[in-house]
Amino acid sequence: MTSDLKNRLAQEAQDIGFDACRICRPWDVPLVPDRLEAFVAKKRHGQMGWMAERMNWRGNPAALWPDARSVIMLGESYTPEHDPMEVLKHPGRGGISVYAQNKDYHDLVKKRLKRLARWLIADSGGEVKVFVDTAPVPEKPLGEAAGLGWQGKHTNLVSREMGNWFFLGSVFTTIELPVDTAEVDHCGSCRSCLDACPTDAFPAPYQLDARRCISYLTIEHKGPIDEELRALMGNRIYGCDDCLAACPWNKFAVEARELRYAARDELKAPKLAELATLDDTAFRAFFSGSPIKRIGRDRFVRNVLYAIGNSDRAELRIVAQGLVDDADETVRDAARWAAGRLTE
Structure with missing residues (x-):
C-alpha cells in the first residue's frame, strides 16, 4: 500500500512541476548537529545569528516536528538558458545570481509544495508541513539522505540528473513512506568549484566560510563590507554563481519547466x-x-x-x-x- 502511494506521490509531484521526488526520515541526518556546531563555533555563519539561535532545530529535523515520520524532498530545476558567467566580462553591468533574475522561487515552490501536500492529505490523510528555505530545515543534508543528490565540495547539492541548478523544498508528514537510498559523493578529485571562487571562501573541500562568500556578503551581510573583499567582488551585485557554474555535472542539467524562472532581459546584465x-x-x-x-x-x-x-x-x-x-x-x-x- 505504501509503495503504491509512493509511486503515485512521485507522479503527482512530477505533474505539479517538480523534477525529482525522494523520501527520507527526519532523523536520517545524524552528522548535521556536530557539523553545524563546528561551523558556528568557528563563526563562519557571520551575521546570520539565527543559525546559532535555532541550532537545535536545524541540527535535528526530528525536533522541528516530533510527529513527522517521513520527509518528502523535492527538486525543481531552474537551469539558465544563457551563460551566467558572461556578464562578468562587462564591468559596466551588474551580475545577478541566476535564481534571482525573475520571480521569487520561494513563492513558486511553496505553492507547488502546498498543492502536493493537499493531494497527499486528500489521498491518504495524515498531517503535513511544507518548507522552502523558510524554517531552520537542513534541506541539503536531507536531500542527500533522500537520494536527490550529494553535497559537493562547494557544499551545494549536486544531482546526477539535474546538475546543481535546482531548488529544494520539503514536505514533512506523519505518514510513514518507503525511503530512498541516500546518494553518495561523486565529486572525485575534481575541485573546479573551489578554484572558481573569487574570494577563496572554501577553507577546505566541503567547508564554507560564509564571511567570505559573495552570496552571503551581497544578501545577508549588513553594513560595510571589508575593503579587501570589496575589491574581489567584481561586478557581482546580488549573489554569485561561480562555483555552481563551474560544476562539470551541469552537463546533465535539465531544462527549467517553469517559465517564471527564465531571466528577465533587464536583469541579465543591468x-x-x-x-x-x-x-x-x-x-x-x-x-x-x-x-x-x-x-x-x-x-x-x-x-x-x-x-x-x-x-x-x-x-x-x-x-x-x-x-x-x-x-x-x-x-x-x-x-x-x-x-x-x-x-x-
Whole structure:
C-alpha cells in the first residue's frame, strides 16, 4: 500500500512541476548537529545569528516536528538558458545570481509544495508541513539522505540528473513512506568549484566560510563590507554563481519547466549607472516579485557601488560621487570608496 502511494506521490509531484521526488526520515541526518556546531563555533555563519539561535532545530529535523515520520524532498530545476558567467566580462553591468533574475522561487515552490501536500492529505490523510528555505530545515543534508543528490565540495547539492541548478523544498508528514537510498559523493578529485571562487571562501573541500562568500556578503551581510573583499567582488551585485557554474555535472542539467524562472532581459546584465540611481520607491517597483526586494534599496545600492568601484570605468565616477551624501551611511561609505578607486 505504501509503495503504491509512493509511486503515485512521485507522479503527482512530477505533474505539479517538480523534477525529482525522494523520501527520507527526519532523523536520517545524524552528522548535521556536530557539523553545524563546528561551523558556528568557528563563526563562519557571520551575521546570520539565527543559525546559532535555532541550532537545535536545524541540527535535528526530528525536533522541528516530533510527529513527522517521513520527509518528502523535492527538486525543481531552474537551469539558465544563457551563460551566467558572461556578464562578468562587462564591468559596466551588474551580475545577478541566476535564481534571482525573475520571480521569487520561494513563492513558486511553496505553492507547488502546498498543492502536493493537499493531494497527499486528500489521498491518504495524515498531517503535513511544507518548507522552502523558510524554517531552520537542513534541506541539503536531507536531500542527500533522500537520494536527490550529494553535497559537493562547494557544499551545494549536486544531482546526477539535474546538475546543481535546482531548488529544494520539503514536505514533512506523519505518514510513514518507503525511503530512498541516500546518494553518495561523486565529486572525485575534481575541485573546479573551489578554484572558481573569487574570494577563496572554501577553507577546505566541503567547508564554507560564509564571511567570505559573495552570496552571503551581497544578501545577508549588513553594513560595510571589508575593503579587501570589496575589491574581489567584481561586478557581482546580488549573489554569485561561480562555483555552481563551474560544476562539470551541469552537463546533465535539465531544462527549467517553469517559465517564471527564465531571466528577465533587464536583469541579465543591468547597467550599474542606472541601478545606482534607484531610490526606495523605484527599487521596490523595479524588483517587485523578486527575491532581491527583500534586501532593501540601501544594501542593494551598496553592492552596486562596490561594482562601480571595481569597474575601472572613469565615466562611472560621477555616479558614485552623486551618492556620497546619501541618507544611508553605508551607501555614503561605498560611494566614497568607489569614487576614490576610480581616481587612483
